[in-house]
Amino acid sequence: FSPRKIGIIGSGLIGRSWAMIFASADYKVVVYDNSAAQLSNAKEEIDKQLHGLSEQNLLRGDIPVQKQIENIEFTTNFDACTKGAKYIQECIPELIDLKRKIFNDLDNVMSDESIVGSSTSAIPSSRFTNGLKHKSRMLVVHPTNPPYYVPLTELVPAPWTDSDVVDEVYRLMQEIRQVPVKLTKEVYGFVLPRVHHAVLMESWKMVQDGIISIEDVDKVMSDGLGTRYAFMGPLETRHLNFKGGFKDGCKPHVWEVSNDSGPNARLEGPLLEIIQEDFNKRIPLETLAERRAWRDTRIAALSKFKRDM
Ligand code: NAD
Incomplete structure (x- = not known):
């Protein structure tokens, strides 16, 4: 288990943003995607964006751009991304069957101390964490587009999410300079x-x-x-x-x-x-x-x- 390791699942628009945000707070980020082409595109895009942000003096965090870039690794190996990560942010497409499958896979590899947040825009996590061993350590962590600039992040627990887990994610979001808000229960459409x-x-x-x-x-x-x-x-x-x-x-x-x-x-x-x-x-x-x-x-x-x- 590594308290400075973050796993990101999916390297699309949202996965890339999360990777950049965590890297800016000096976390070691490992981004996984099941498409090698998407991953190499994400690597190029993140490199370009972080250099651009640095030139415009818009870079988040207090560490140099090169260090931020080095903080992000890319892999098509699911275990390399997820094993021992303190926190894993799921960012795959908004399809319930895909979410259920990936959360089931995560359940099998995550450590008992890890937490998994889903970026889902609308699906309550109880619909895809039901019956999993680690379901008390899973919740929705919903960013606002574009997440690098709009910091609001909704934390939506399932009925079985441990309240300490919600509090831990709340503190983590504050640490990386997001602005978390906590819902007390799942509600259709979030807030x-x-x-x-x-x-x-x-x-x-x-x-x-x-x-x-x-x-x-x-x-x-x-x-x-x-x-x-x-x-x-x-x-x-x-x-x-x-x-x-x-x-x-x-x-x-x-x-x-x-x-x-x-x-x-x-x-x-x-x-x-x-x-x-x-x-x-x-x-x-x-x-x-x-x-x-x-x-x-x-x-x-x-x-x-x-x-x-
Ligand atoms: P996207 O389509 O840009 O990216 C999805 C990525 O997931 C792709 O790179 C794809 O290759 C990868 N992927 C697909 N199946 C996978 C699997 N089984 N394992 C690993 N990788 C897989 O999607 P996005 O816009 O980044 O959205 C991701 C999530 O974030 C969705 O749930 C979406 O609802 C949510 N969200 C999106 C926005 C937004 O404005 N785009 C805002 C907030 C939340």
Whole structure:
């Protein structure tokens, strides 16, 4: 058992990010993928990204870029990645059968002191850790995209996850400068997606009712609420905005306004086509990668600002 060894399973977008984050905190990271081509692509990509981040002064952690790169090994050997690792982060595709198979394999090789976190965006871990020997040491550790810049990490225990295990992962996430939040139980969709969906739902309904245009409703977040939300959440915002604090902020009309917007809608039908068409004109699908890169550079600058302030 090695307390400085981290195993990463899957070297796609999320696995690569986790590898970079752990390496920045001087952990020895071993990345496993069952595709040699993916692995060599990941190695190249991580090398390029870390050098780029270093040049732009956006590198996480306090150790030199070369040391961070050397902290990451790549392997197609499952045991080499998992044996003796303090912590293993699973980052394979979002398919329940794949998750169940890999967690079963992990159960057979992990040490009794290891912990395994799944990056799954939506599948409760009880659906793939049920019946395993080490199920009390397994949970969901859900990152936010792009994880290198957006530190929020949801820890979602299964009913049988040991609370000490959740606490240990919480401390580990703090150590690597993620921002962990703990759920007390499994809930469909986890928390960040639920909050996100509530905003999406309200925006959809107002466009549907002809109250505001597609472009303008997005500005309500990017140039309005979002600027505050980069620093504090909706509950603290309420507390700060009213003379008597939070209680005052809840009195007026939150309930009435929320009910006025009517029942939740299914995101389908003619409006779906209209919104897609609108985006196709403004951000054609062939320019999505470019626009994502634009987004990531801005989020990176904001995360640096928050770190330095
Ligand atoms: P991805 O498709 O980019 O990468 C998956 C990697 O897993 C690939 O390199 C693939 O070769 C490898 N793989 C497939 N089967 C494997 C196996 N049996 N053993 C080892 N490696 C295997 O996926 P991603 O976007 O990195 O997502 C990974 C997980 O993270 C998913 O569960 C996803 O829901 C979750 N997640 C994704 C995002 C996001 O925005 N992409 C955000 C949060 C969480």
